Amino acid sequence: NAGVTQTPKFQVLKTGQSMTLQCAQDMNHEYMSWYRQDPGMGLRLIHYSVGAGITDQGEVPNGYNVSRSTTEDFPLRLLSAAPSQTSVYFCASRETGGENQPQHFGDGTRLSIL
Amino acid sequence: SQKIEQNSEALNIQEGKTATLTCNYTNYSPAYLQWYRQDPGRGPVFLLLIRENEKEKRKERLKVTFDTTLKQSLFHITASQPADSATYLCALDMLRYGGSQGNLIFGKGTKLSVKP
Numbered sequence: 158n159a160g161v162t163q164t165p166k167f168q169v170l171k172t173g174q175s176m177t178l179q180c181a182q183d184m185n186h187e188y189m190s191w192y193r194q195d196p197g198m199g200l201r202l203i204h205y206s207v208g209a210g211i212t213d214q215g216e217v218p219n220g221y222n223v224s225r226s227t228t229e230d231f232p233l234r235l236l237s238a239a240p241s242q243t244s245v246y247f248c249a250s251r252e253t254g255g256e257n258q259p260q261h262f263g264d265g266t267r268l269s270i271l
Numbered sequence: 272s273q274k275i276e277q278n279s280e281a282l283n284i285q286e287g288k289t290a291t292l293t294c295n296y297t298n299y300s301p302a303y304l305q306w307y308r309q310d311p312g313r314g315p316v317f318l319l320l321i322r323e324n325e326k327e328k329r330k331e332r333l334k335v336t337f338d339t340t341l342k343q344s345l346f347h348i349t350a351s352q353p354a355d356s357a358t359y360l361c362a363l364d365m366l367r368y369g370g371s372q373g374n375l376i377f378g379k380g381t382k383l384s385v386k387p
Binding site: 161188190192197198199200201202205207213215216247249251253257258259260261262263264265 | 275303305307312313314315316317320322360362371372373374375376377378379380
C-alpha cells in the first residue's frame with residue numbers, strides 16, 4: 158500500500174523561483190491537505206480540499222496555490238519562492254464522513270530557499 | 272485565538288517506566304483530540320483519537336485521557352521501550368471554528384527518549 162506519496166523528498170530553490178510539490182494518495186480519500194512544519198512550531202495548515210474541484214485556505218495560505226483536478230492528486234505550488242518558505246511540507250489525506258477519521262501523512266518534502 | 276500547548280519539549284525516561292505526555296489547550300472546545308507519533312525524517316502517524324464525551328481510550332500500551340473541564344489530555348505509554356522514542360504530537364479539530372471536518376491544529380510536540 159503506497160498511501161500518501163510526496164515528491165520530491167528534497168529541493169533547493171533560489172529566491173523567486175517557482176516549483177510544484179506533488180502529492181498523490183491511492184486510498185480514494187476525498188479530503189486532502191497541506192501542512193508546513195517549522196522548528197519550534199506545530200504543523201500549520203496551508204490549504205485543504207474536500208473533493209475534486211474544491212479547495213480552501215488554511216491558517217497560512219499566502220504565497221501558495223493549490224488545485225484539485227482529481228481525487229488522487231493535490232499539488233502545492235510556490236509561484237515565487239521566498240526564504241520564509243523554507244520548511245518541511247507534509248501532505249495528508251483522510252476519509253470524509255464522520256469526525257473520527259485519522260489523517261494519513263506523507264513523509265514530507267524538505268524545501269530550502271536560498 | 273485558539274492555543275494548544277504540549278508543555279514539555281523533551282521527556283527522558285528509563286525503559287520499563289510509564290511515560291506521561293501532556294497537551295493543554297485554551298480558548299477552545301474541540302469535538303475530539305488526536306495523538307500522533309513522528310519519527311525523524313518521517314510524517315506523523317496516527318495513534319489514538321478521543322472524543323469530548325469520552326474520558327479515556329486505550330490501545331495496547333497506550334492510554335489517552337481527555338478532561339474538557341481542565342482543557343487537558345494526557346497520553347501515557349506504559350512499560351516504555353527504546354523503540355517508543357519519537358516525537359508525539361497532539362492535535363485538535365477545528366469543527367466549531369469554521370473549519371472543515373479534517374482541519375486540525377497541532378501542538379509543537381514532545382520528544383520522548385526512552386533509555387535502556
